[in-house]
Amino acid sequence: MRIGVITFPGSLDDRDAARAVRLAGAEPVGLWHGDRGLSGVDAVILPGGFSYGDYLRCGAIARFAPVMAELVPAARSGLPVLGICNGFQILCEAHLLPGALTRNAGLRFITRDLPLRVENASTAWTRAYSGGDQIVVPLKSGEGAYAADAGTLADLEASGQVVIRYAGDNPNGSAAAIAGVCNAEGNVVGLMPHPEHAVDPLTGPSADGLGFFASVVAAVAA
């Protein structure tokens, strides 16, 4: 099984995402922002980082990268896609996911190990969990406050598209403590915390994040 990890200029956690894919038993495939194809991968991860420096709005430029012209229709056709942190921001900018990520309520960058609750364990990226599971995964971002209009928030709650929620204190002022959402079909998931940094207790707070990568391996195999 081959899972692509896109490197945009300024992507930083691409190496970590590839390691997580490997630990979950799949083969990571590096995809370049300028690529005009997806190399036939079975799923794609948009990793964390500061694409193009994020000097404009986070993810606003990466959305126009050539590889996105391939990714967007593939995602709409059901390809499993995971956006982590900057990748989540890019997916929102590309309108593959609803809402937007805004500046943290405290106006400062935060790195913190946080308890998260898995609200929807039926997506392509969370099926290895059970609904209500609590996991500990690091958050590290300056613009991680999830925002959407009231109607969208109500729709997300009603349709089970809130995938991950902050289980303890709301660290950044996210609406309804939302840490991650999915599209209506559940194949595209985005979240601000970094499951790829929680795949080995040696280098992270837990191995709780491995489930995201194990989930997609199971989803693709199914």
Place this chain on the structure above:
Amino acid sequence: MSLVDTVARAAAEADLPQPFAELGLTRDEYEKIVATLGRRPTGAELALYSVMWSEHCSYKSSKVHLRQFAATAPPSRALLAGIGHNAGVVDIGQGYAVTFKIESHNHPSYVEPHQGAATGVGGIVRDILAMGARPVAVMDALRFGPADAPDTGRVLPGVVSGISFYGNCLGLPNIGGELDFDPSYAGNPLVNALCVGVMRHGDLQVAAASGAGNQVILFGSTTGPDGVGGASVLASATFGEAASDGTASAKRPSVQVGDPFLEKLLVECCLELFAGGLVTGIQDLGAAGVACATTELAAAGTGGMLVRLDAVPLRDASLGPPEILMSESQERMMAVVEPGRVEEFLAVCAKWDVRAAVIGEVTDTGRLVMTWHGETVVDIPPASAADGPVYRRPLARPASQDVLAAGDPAALPRPADGAGLRADLLALLGSPGLADKSWVTDQYDRYVRGDTVLAMPDDAGLLRVDETTGLGIALATDGNGRYCRLDPYLGTQLALSEAYRNVAATGARPLAVTNCLNFGSPTDPAVMWQFAEAVRGLADGCAALGVPVTGGNVSFYNQTGTVAIHPTPVVGVLGVHDDVRRRVGIGFPASVDGAAPVGLVLLGRTEPEFGGSAWAHVCHGHLGGRPPVPDLDAERRLAALLAAAVADDLLSAAHDLSDGGLAVALAESCLRGGTGCTVRLPDDPFTTLFSESAARAVVAVRPGGETAFGQLAGAHGVPAAAIGSTGGDSLTVDGCFAIRLAELAAVHTRTLPALFGPVVRDPGVQGPVLSS
């Protein structure tokens, strides 16, 4: 006639008065330039010499002392490249080499804290990159004025946000450092940035322009007016001296602005260029920009270089040769490339969207020649600029040393009972220098790259280098201005000892040393005496510990008016860890119900040593007496014991004892592990709790390993006293006091947020809702 000051014009108009003093050169230095050239320098040459001969670039006041590091360096098989390179390179085995260095960005960080600190990170990262290594982590040693001073409220948050902005966006984990406060740093904050990089043996790059005909390529950012004069003016003169109105604001335009995104591209671009074998010589551009890179590359190589300054890509078309030479625009590198490889080189740069321009070539003339639209504006022997003057400044031990030494802390009132001991511990834990530093470290990304095994608040940063074998490196920086004020020789050895011990506490073996020497004005004989003593102390200490100094940095002129900062050498120690999977952190393990208790052992000998201690400082505002006596032989034995015990898997926690002594160490280990402990102390609990005797640590021994550990300690000649065990929800000192963890945590964590604002603002509502 040309408006540019050319070599021909300099020869013809020999008597033209030149602003050498405004550029920071003395009359003697100016006359030396005239004698070297046989004529007056052109404006561009004057600019070039002024930055190259600044204290910051030339080390003209420190060089005679720094020679000791090489002269007395202990023999080390690990050293692949030593002092004189951009950074030292150390063999850590399995084919890996590590390069690391610490550098100051003190003055820019006072003028513009955010950009000053940000570009400090960027500069040290390029130093590491220029050695051929992939930068893998950064650390920061920070010192500010009083925590509650209004100006600290301006400087500290800006410095932290600058480091956060640059390091996070660059994708380098921040794995540790220091934070301290003292009135002596008001107006002179210390911002010392460390970077470490990893490479394979054989990847080492050289900073030399060799091979006549090879092309000189400037790549990365464009060149603008930022930082013009920064090196010579900002780092080499006290604030106010050169400003016409006597304020620092007159120099604000001199601070550089950083672009970490471009630096990230530059890192990846350089590593691909190195891997492709496309580079024969490489130099980063830092202080003194193009002037420094061209002269140093030329002086270290074939000896000649021709540079077309008009080929330098500019972001401000009005810049002339002197400004181009002095500009400190960030995110630039200079490479020497064989003519046949230039096309490939430029293609790699294009892939990473990095701008590159061929600006010259290596020659065999022995001269550094620069032209501006066809006219020669620089024609010098490069070594004359690269080597710079050497001063043996007068030094004198100030009489104030005796006054300080006479102020023995033994006379200070000590807590009379358990309640007093308890109050003093809480005062220490809540003091800004010892309080929980999450306010700072939570703003840094410690996870990126996925190899961070330990980071703040553990004793040292620990990185995995090889995923298969578990090979890793540990790093710690330490410095103590109070100890050094009392005795710069012993104080510097104590800084070295502490960093060495911190690295050892993870189970790593210390291998090599870097340093950042922060002092006042070298023209003050008392400061020069402090400096000479500190260097001698470090050189002697490194010889005794068997770890060589591989490089470092000197920052002078850290003073306001005639008042210098405490002498503050910051010492960084690098160690190698054979298997990071066996690392230990500072957190005490919780006792498992029904299982044997986890025993705590105090290692080392405790004497009543309170001179310069955190207790005297925090509880009495006192600085006097003698600092603790370093015991380098004991440090060596302690480090060997810790490495052996970790290798045998006998320990579940280890914490070095330093500021605040055993009391603060126990509290930190309890809070980190989330478990309490109960200890029984011998006759004089005050001394045992708060003394800062060196060469000590507290360890948690795995149940069942007590006998083996005791034998190991005996074999290493390290005094070991069983003092109690972990467990419960209080830090309890039998017969003295008990403090619940919740109270410890509250006192420890509230200080910095109370001073600098909450990191996480409680919005009071569920969060923003966009209006539809």
